[in-house]
Amino acid sequence: MQRVTSADVARRAGVSRATVSYVLNDTPGQSISPGTRSRVLAAAAGLGYAPSAAARALRTGRSDVVLCLLPDWPIGDAVGELLGNLSTELARAGRTFVVHPGSPADRPVAELWKAITPAAVLAFAGFSGDELDAMRAAGVALVVALLDPPGELIPQQPAGRRQAEHLTRAGHRRLGYAYPDDDRLRIFAEPRLAGVRAHTATEPHVQTVPLDPAAAAEAVRRWHAAGITGVCAYNDQVALAVLAGVRRAGLSAPGDLAVIGVDDIPAARLAVPALTTVTTDQRRLAAHLAATVLAAAGGRPGPPPPGDDLVRVIVRDSV
CATH class of the missing domain: 3.40.50.2300 (Response regulator)
Structure with a gap:
């Protein structure tokens, strides 16, 4: 099956491809009537049109993807909860969170980030100097190893x-x-x-x-x-x-x-x-990580680290 394009949406709605682009990207400064806008949106929904992430990144010069690389170790409850909360926080900001498990031996890191042109790359373990230089040269806004001191974002x-x-x-x-x-x-x-x-x-x-x-x-x-x-x-x-x-x-x-x-x-x-x-508090930690990513992507300073109350004791009977 061929991918549905903006040209297909334009034909069904009876408008130009430029009009489709203006409507779907909510481009400001365009005088498009409510009726035309409704036809374009209905045509896109009826055809199941999904904009190409690669094309959007090429057009705007930035990606909405945040890539998280998981090392080859067991994913426990805490990490699973953190990833779920982080996905939710980034989705609210219009970002797509992609998690890739496995080790660099399975597939080199460079192949992964080149394939999806992410805005940010998060990993639990560190990167080599060459990997860091290559990603930064390609315009990745944030490259961070979450557990690397002194700037670790998930303190242990x-x-x-x-x-x-x-x-x-x-x-x-x-x-x-x-x-x-x-x-x-x-x-x-x-x-x-x-x-x-x-x-x-x-x-x-x-x-x-x-x-x-x-x-x-x-x-x-x-x-x-x-x-x-x-x-x-x-x-x-x-x-x-x-x-x-x-x-x-x-x-x-x-x-x-x-x-x-x-x-x-x-x-x-x-x-x-x-x-x-x-x-x-995995929800607060995820919100902090998401804010850090979004600030880096927007060229702004990151938020201050969470307070000491992020980690607390649950008192039961074994002590």
Whole structure:
């Protein structure tokens, strides 16, 4: 099937292609009667006409696409919620949000952004210097690695800091850290662990905890033998594994070992005991990211970063 063009709309409406362009682009300064405008809109709707994004970018010199590159790692509840909220925020501003999962080994980054000429490129991991130069030379308004310090737009250290603050306020002085066993998650786990370290007087006792009750129980026994009374887990899934390990080891939470997670996934409130966790306001974070993208595309300064209340503790029974 051939693509419906503005010429097809013009023929059906009985007007020129220029008139179709003026109506569909809502061009100011044109004296087009309401009847003509209605005919053009009805013809476009009846034919299922959709303007070409590539042609519009060529005509206006800018694209409405924001490309987000996801690395090759599991997409958890928090990232999924963030992407959904970000898509909604950008759609309200007339932008198209495109998410591409996978690694550069599957398809080079250059092939992706050249194929869709985005206004902005967001990625969780960093870019090489050559990639940055090429995208900026092509007119991409914003190129940002969301988790790269010092200008990271999705800060991770506050989550670990909130965990450690909550445990120390509850009287726990010797803390453990439950590290994920998936090496692809280091990009999140390392800054969260750094946040815990920044708020503890002694080095936290770090152990890798698989999502397996028997292996988690071994980690719990080692923490218990070392006098650890509170554990900050990388995320809620790892925290749930620690709770399962506590039960398997014949201990109790929070009596023998207090546990705090990150993300507030639905299963956290269903755990026994219910899991205390740290959550990020994903809606506010998405609004901030969208405002940053739109400001860059418009050549304006970006908004100030969100306040510390973006990250907070959900208090339940595991601490």
